Amino acid sequence: MADSKVLFRVVGEDGDVHVETLWATALGEDRYRLDNLPFHAYGVSWDDIVLAPFDATEDMATFQHVVTKTGNRTVRLLLDPPVSPGNASDDVLQELVALGCDYEGSNRVRIAVNIPADVSLDSIREYLIARELVWEHADPTYETLFPDNPC
Structure with missing residues (x-):
């Protein structure tokens, strides 16, 4: 059950930055399992495990990279x-x-x-x-x- 949000910053072709937050389940050690589909972020899918340490500036867990792909x-x-x-x-x-x-x-x-x-x-x-x-x-x-x- 999703209990957290992970922030993604996506730079568009025009240079604009889109901010997207995806529901996720905290797994510990700054790892999260994504619980919904991305509408802006690339390279991630539902159920992937990502590393997203807490970012004090953003005041939330912020995506760094994919840890485990699930095949979705x-x-x-x-x-x-x-x-x-x-x-x-x-x-x-x-x-x-x-x-x-x-x-x-x-x-x-x-x-x-x-x-x-x-x-x-x-x-x-x-x-x-x-x-x-x-x-x-x-x-x-x-x-x-x-x-x-x-x-």
Whole structure:
């Protein structure tokens, strides 16, 4: 059960800094197990264990690095139209669930999708591309997956 928050600072392409706090379970020795999906942070996924010492300036545990990857992967979607029961965006989410994923929404448009270790990332990518959705790799990042093919 999540009992803490871990702060992530994410520098965007435009130089803006996004602050995100993820629910986490404290494991001791400044380690935390992430209990929700990231909407801004890259390179972390649900259930990963991270090192996040308390930062007096931030007044909370602040992400330093991943200690243990769990095999979960994260992609993020921007859905149009906004999700509503029975619409095309809801159909996309229900199909992702049928493929073995789960998801979390920051709102009805911005959705983070968890791809468990036993679900093929390639099959999920193929599905998203075939549906012509707006999405991004968050963990692993596009650059990690395709280092020789910059976007």
